[in-house]
Amino acid sequence: MSTVGAESGGSRRYTLGDWNNRSSVRNKKTLYALPPAAEVQLQLRTKGWFPPSFIHYFAHPTIEQASEQTRHRLAANHLVYFLNYTTILEHKIVNRAVETLIHDELRIELPHAMKIAALQLYTDEGYHALFSYELAEQVARFYQMPPWDVPPKRIRLLLDLLDTASDESRPLLWFLVGFVSETIIAKELLDLTGDTLVSTVYQMFREHLEDEARHSRYFSEVFQYLWPRLSSTQQLASASHLIDIILVFSEVDEQWLAASLAGAGISAAEAEHVIQHIVAPQARARRARAGATTTLQAMKRAGFFEQQAHRELFSVAGLIDA
Template sequence: MCGNAGLFIGCAALSYCPQALLTGPTDPVADAAPGSGAPPAAGSAPPQPPGADGQDGYRSPFGSWYERSAVRSTPRREIPAEHGNDRFFSADLVPVARHPLVQGLPRPVHDQVLIQHLYRYLDFTAKLETLVVNRTAVGIAQGSVGLPLPDAMRIDAYRIYCDEAYHALFSADLAQQVRQRTGIAPLLPAEPFFLRRLRALTADGRQDLAALVELLFVTVSETLISASLSEVPNDPMVVPAVSESIRDHAMDEGRHHAYFAAFLHHLWGSLDIRQRQRAALLVPDLIDAFLQPDREAVRAELAGYGLTTDESYQVVAEVFTDEVVAQHTAATARQTVRHFAGLGVLDVPEVQERFLASGLTC
């Protein structure tokens, strides 16, 4: 889940991976997602994704779900009692681990940096899926989100619900295994950074938009996750159970991306012009809430490894520079921005200016 709460910002893969995977000709998500077009007039039918089958304009990306979803087709990923010198996360994906001050820590302490990063990733996954995404998935499945959706889309929402519940389960299971194998307890904030920021967005004078904000956040997060997971390389030094779990997650999230790209068309078609503009102006904030690093939590963790307060601030300042964060956000969010641009969202000057000011382009 590269990029979640800034977990992987600045990874070595950034220079080649996100843009190539998101914009290349073999991008399965882009092939499955709706194309471009102007937004419909208020009250009109939702736009039809190109190439969709059937009169309802929806082509399910879950045709092989019973055979290929992780919950249906993969075994439990287990960490062996003897895992040798394998690491629990790739150092290439933990930018603070590559800073000279952190690299200079004793090997057991440096290993803890990677283990704690894995704990944060697993905790983020479990809480995102159960506390946010599945609340929306069950609303779609049961028809309580206020949108007229095709029956096939509602059935697929149940499949997403199953997927996300399993992602939360194997994340919690893997975290428990790591603690049993290493004896190292997780050092986690009471709640992930993204939850605090999402709550602030829904409470910041936008009470009338609270439900829409959550629908948009789930749509944004589900299209960002597939881009994030695509950055994760095969690192032979990482415990196989960790790499396999991330790979399982990535396979499922590719289908979720295609689903929520289609869902966005239905959601946008249900809004009037004023609602669309207000919603569009929130999208950069929602992307930022998902991808922005939790600098304060990282600084506190680094202090726990023996770095001084000044050294902890130095590491965070030098790793999470404004330029690096902006580049990572732009690269990871490019396909998400394309989905909104395809609805004509960026044709509105005020919205276009807001996206450009946030460094978001397609």
């Protein structure tokens, strides 16, 4: 069901499209339980925990030349980190962004269907946080991973950015964070499910993607609805914030990655070389631009780039061509 447009003529717009029958929290009964250890080991002969093509540092010669056991452990580390990050992102970031729509914090009149869909999306995200948390616990137990209690770098940076906003402008900034997050994560999960993964992990990502594809469309449409209703001052401030947010979602958590590499037996010198390779400014810019493809398309449809000032800002940031 297409969700593009405004409420008119009795048609349902700004919806999540047959949510009662399609949302994973409503119709899936999956437990996302790992098989017995012996079955997991058997699957790992031909499958992985996380697609190597999505783990940027797996292309580094040090990791390419590592043993299969080391690469499996690094991928498992990455999976657990990603799932724990997802739990926090969905629960503390995206759902807070959705609240700005549900509770009229933006002070812009919204269609009724948009608010209902926001409540449905809020429910989805709570479930995503739950199954991400539970699967992360299982994989961590499988490898007896030490706990990692430091909040993910991207979460810290997003919260720092939100703390700098005034009380008046913060609700809009929350929405923009949710918009970027949901349009980026859907693309990430699409990339994730293209590879051969351990069966439980694949199923979780596949069903998560089905929800997130609808969420991405929804946030894109809400952005298109809100953008022309913002003042020119709000639009210009939002343009700068959008760059900051997109760049945050391309950040590498160096502290966690150093610990992950060390735990898998990579020497400190080799680990430093791996990390420096992927945190280089050019590498970061490439990740940001590639990851934000859906976000930038939604902004273009909303007329964002019709303003020369906005195009210049994004060109200077390396997110679009000059």
